[in-house]
Amino acid sequence: xxxxxxxxxxxxxxxxxxxxxxxxxxxxxxxxxxxxxxxxxxxxxxxxxxxxxxxxxxxxxxxxxxxxxxxxxxxxxxxxxxxxxxxxxxxxxxxxxxxxxxxxxxxxxxxxxxxxxxxxxxxxxxxxxxxxxxxxxxxxxxxx
Amino acid sequence: xxxxxxxxxxxxxxxxxxxxxxxxxxxxxxxxxxxxxxxxxxxxxxxxxxxxxxxxxxxxxxxxxxxxxxxxxxxxxxxxxxxxxxxxxxxxxxxxxxxxxxxxxxxxxxxxxxxxxxxxxxxxxxxxxxxxxxxxxxxxxxxxxxxxxxxxxxxxxxxxxxxxxxxxxxxxxxxxxxxxxxxxxxxxxxxxxxxxxxxxxxxxxxxxxxxxxxxxxxxxxxxxxxxxxxxxxxxxxxxxxxxxxxxxxxxxxxxxxxxxxxxxxxxxxxxxxxxxxxxxxxxxxxxxxxxxxxxxxxxxxxxxxxxxxxxxxxxxxxxxxxxxxxxxxxxxxxxxxxxxxxxxxxxxxxxxxxxxxxxxxxxxxxxxxxxxxxxxxxxxxxxxxxxx
Numbered sequence: 001x002x003x004x005x006x007x008x009x010x011x012x013x014x015x016x017x018x019x020x021x022x023x024x025x026x027x028x029x030x031x032x033x034x035x036x037x038x039x040x041x042x043x044x045x046x047x048x049x050x051x052x053x054x055x056x057x058x059x060x061x062x063x064x065x066x067x068x069x070x071x072x073x074x075x076x077x078x079x080x081x082x083x084x085x086x087x088x089x090x091x092x093x094x095x096x097x098x099x100x101x102x103x104x105x106x107x108x109x110x111x112x113x114x115x116x117x118x119x120x121x122x123x124x125x126x127x128x129x130x131x132x133x134x135x136x137x138x139x140x141x142x143x144x
Numbered sequence: 145x146x147x148x149x150x151x152x153x154x155x156x157x158x159x160x161x162x163x164x165x166x167x168x169x170x171x172x173x174x175x176x177x178x179x180x181x182x183x184x185x186x187x188x189x190x191x192x193x194x195x196x197x198x199x200x201x202x203x204x205x206x207x208x209x210x211x212x213x214x215x216x217x218x219x220x221x222x223x224x225x226x227x228x229x230x231x232x233x234x235x236x237x238x239x240x241x242x243x244x245x246x247x248x249x250x251x252x253x254x255x256x257x258x259x260x261x262x263x264x265x266x267x268x269x270x271x272x273x274x275x276x277x278x279x280x281x282x283x284x285x286x287x288x289x290x291x292x293x294x295x296x297x298x299x300x301x302x303x304x305x306x307x308x309x310x311x312x313x314x315x316x317x318x319x320x321x322x323x324x325x326x327x328x329x330x331x332x333x334x335x336x337x338x339x340x341x342x343x344x345x346x347x348x349x350x351x352x353x354x355x356x357x358x359x360x361x362x363x364x365x366x367x368x369x370x371x372x373x374x375x376x377x378x379x380x381x382x383x384x385x386x387x388x389x390x391x392x393x394x395x396x397x398x399x400x401x402x403x404x405x406x407x408x409x410x411x412x413x414x415x416x417x418x419x420x421x422x423x424x425x426x427x428x429x430x431x432x433x434x435x436x437x438x439x440x441x442x443x444x445x446x447x448x449x450x451x452x453x454x455x456x457x458x459x460x461x462x463x464x465x466x467x468x469x470x471x472x473x474x475x476x477x478x479x480x481x482x483x484x485x486x487x488x489x490x491x492x493x494x495x496x497x498x499x500x501x502x503x504x505x506x507x508x509x510x511x512x513x514x515x516x517x518x519x520x521x522x523x524x525x526x527x528x529x530x531x532x
Contacts, residue, residue, distance in 0.1 A: 014273030045391030046274035052390045072298065072395055074290035075343040091287045091342070093393055093518075100391025102274070103519065116298040135274070 005075075005090050005114075007107035007123070007138070010082040011131040019049025022061045027133040032122045033061040034098045045100035066122040067140060068096040073106060073114060094120055094137050108138045147381055148410050151237035151248075152368035152531050154375040155184030155361030156489040158467075158482075162325040162474060163257055164355040169201045170211055172253035172357045177212055180359035185371050186247060193218040193245030193362075195232040197225075199254065199477065208251075218245040224522040225514020226424060227383070228252075229360070229481035231524035234381030236362040246364045253357035254477015271520070286350055286427070288516040290342035293429040295395045297344065299444065302432065304344050306447035308335035310428040311348050311471050313455035318468025320497045325352045326472045349428040351470035351480065358482040360489075368531060376492045376508070376528035379413070382406025383524040396444075399523030400437035400511055408439070411527035413507060415439035418527075420491045420502045421462060422484035422510040425469040431455070434511055435462075438525065457500040466491065466500040481512030485526070492530040506530055 016024055026033045034043045037051035038058035050057045073092035076083070083089070090106040106120060119140040124133035157179030159172060173196070181187060191214045198221055200208045205221045218239045224231050229250055236248035296302045312332055318324035330348060338347040368375060384402035388394075408414060415438055423434045432446035440462055441449040448454075449461055457463035467473050467487040470480040488508040490496045511525040 016273055020273070043391065046271050071393060072291040072295035074287050074294055074345075075340075076284070076287045076290075077339075077343070078341050079284050079287070091291065093291060093395070095393070101388065101393035102391070103388075116295065 003088065003111040005088070005107060005109045005111070007125055007136070008127065009086055009089055009105055009107060009125065009136070011125055011127045011134045012082065013131060016132070017048060020047040023047035024132065026061065027124055027135065030124055032064040032066045032135065034064045034096065034100060035059050036062055043098045043100050045102055064122070065097045068094045068120055068137065070106065070116050070118040070120060071095045071101055072116055075111070090114065092137070102135065105136045106138065107136050108142065113139055145241060146410055147234055147237045147241065148379050148412070149365065149377060150241040151362050151378050152365055152375050153233065153360055153378070153485070153489050153528070154363050154368050154371055154373050155180040155186065155359070156486045157183050158358040158474065158486045159356040159476065160323045161356050162323070162354040164255060165258060167255060167258070167355070169199070169253045169255060170208065172255065173200070173208055173251050174212060176253065176357045176359040177249055177251050180249065180361050184361040184363070185373055186361060188213050189215070190247045191249050192216055193236060193239055193248030195220045195236060195248060195250040196252065197221060197228045197479065198223040216245070218248070224524065226426065226479040226481045227512040227514035227522045227524045228479065229485060230510055230512040230526055231383050233360065233362060233378060233485060233526050234383065234524065237378050237381065240362070240364050246367055248362045250360040250362065251357065252359070252477060252479060252482040254479060255355045256353050256478050257355045285516060286345055287342040288518040289427040289429050290345045291518050292395045292433065293344050296429065296432065299396055300447065302447035304336055305332050306451045307344070307349055307428040307432065308332040309450045309452065310425065310431045310455060311335050313450070313453060313460065314425065314465055314469045314471040316456055317466050317500055318472035320499055321468045321473050324468040324473035325354050345427060345429070351426050351475040352472065353478065354474050354476050356474060356476035358476065358486050360482070360485055374493045375531040376489045377531045378526060379507070379529050380407040380409065380411030380527040381524065382410065383522065385522050387520040388518070395518055398433050398437050398513060398517050399521055400434050400513060400525060403523040403525040404438040404511065407525040407527050413527060418507050418509050419463060420466070420488065420505055420508045421464050422488045422508070423464050424480050424484060424512045425465055425471045426475070426480060428471070430513065430517065431464065433517065438509065438511060457502060463500070463502050466496050481514070481524070484510040484512055488528055492528055
């Protein structure tokens with residue numbers, strides 16, 4: 001049976017590390033950036049002010065394509081609040097085209113197309129104007 | 145310094161309770177420590193090392209040490225979730241080998257069914273800001289393991305029926321354990337017919353939530369020889385951390401891969417020589433990944449390894465969790481590592497249920513993972529040899 005997973009999931013207020021503010025500033029403009037290490041040249045996730053592989057503090061924030069591929073997913077059918085009133089919803093890992101894999105939700109998506117390999121694009125959600133933008137993904141080619 | 149032969153588990157005790165209304169954490173610790181010491185033939189005044197996790201009541205371990213009446217020269221309360229008690233066996237052996245203590249007690253107590261659970265930390269981890277759960281309500285641990293199961297299915301063709309066989313085997317073992325929380329044998333259809341919690345994991349793919357606990361007594365080999373009680377000699381121990389948080393995610397293996405390599409290397413044996421394994425079974429998929437990581441089967445083949453009763457003692461390919469495991473018997477305090485070590489010791493002593501006892505068992509493995517396999521987790525593996 002086809003199910004449509006809507007957007008509008010909770011956006012709990014995270015604690016922001018000061019050295020990741022460039023990422024949040026871009027997210028606030030609706031732009032997805034990915035941190036790259038200037039020393040080893042590789043992207044990493046999640047955003048922070050140093051490279052978790054080599055320790056370098058030379059970090060540049062590059063605009064991402066905003067597209068990626070579902071690596072794995074689950075449909076969560078039971079959860080505590082604030083998520084409980086939004087079940088069923090999709091928890092997923094998405095591999096960005098830049099190569100890093102992000103834990104996230106898939107929103108505005110039909111259960112018919114949900115599978116590893118699905119192409120998705122980034123959207124930012126905030127349940128309230130006072131909330132911070134939360135990175136989520138939706139199918140590039142929506143099927144409704 | 146190798147830990148091979150440096151210590152012997154001479155006492156092991158599992159609390160028989162699974163629902164303990166009216167009990168306190170301190171009371172359960174007292175019960176299991178007394179039980180393990182009686183099993184070893186030692187008393188509380190012999191103890192000079194104590195290990196427990198961060199859920200101990202009071203300040204670190206210090207309040208509990210004074211409450212129980214111990215005079216310790218070595219204590220530890222490092223937090224590795226359900227892997228803690230497997231790791232503590234190695235840490236206790238290291239302390240004994242270094243001369244810091246000679247009689248170490250490892251204790252677990254938990255009362256989750258009484259809602260006596262540890263509050264989440266006030267400060268969320270830095271990764272939480274970029275994940276959908278953080279510590280701010282979360283979506284529960286089932287979903288974290290469900291994404292592993294989905295990926296295993298996608299890459300290797302593993303099926304829900306194969307996952308269900310892990311639960312079926314555990315239920316057949318639990319049917320013979322009078323203390324098991326769930327004693328009814330279940331079928332593959334029962335598992336697949338139970339409600340989905342997080343696709344593809346059903347309710348019966350998940351471990352039980354139980355009160356209770358357990359304790360171990362780990363001693364210097366000289367003490368073990370004086371006691372004359374059988375037990376289990378530590379031959380090897382390894383531990384490892386695995387996270388996905390640089391953005392390199394591979395959910396098809398766990399930290400067990402590295403902890404198992406280290407433990408087997410220290411022991412100087414291979415998985416082929418092991419006929420009993422206590423494998424962490426928070427969920428059915430946890431067992432599949434551990435079987436591959438520890439070398440009991442090759443990568444991607446655990447589904448066919450477990451199907452058709454592959455984990456049933458006596459008739460299967462490998463005897464696993466003959467007490468019924470966390471899936472059917474006990475997962476006290478949401479931390480499964482303690483009962484994993486206890487059942488391995490029972491098997492090496494020849495004290496498992498007669499119908500499930502592996503005959504002439506020489507080596508056993510116990511392995512535990514702590515926290516969440518899809519993100520940030522820790523593992524410890526021990527190789528034990530019969531001590532008679």
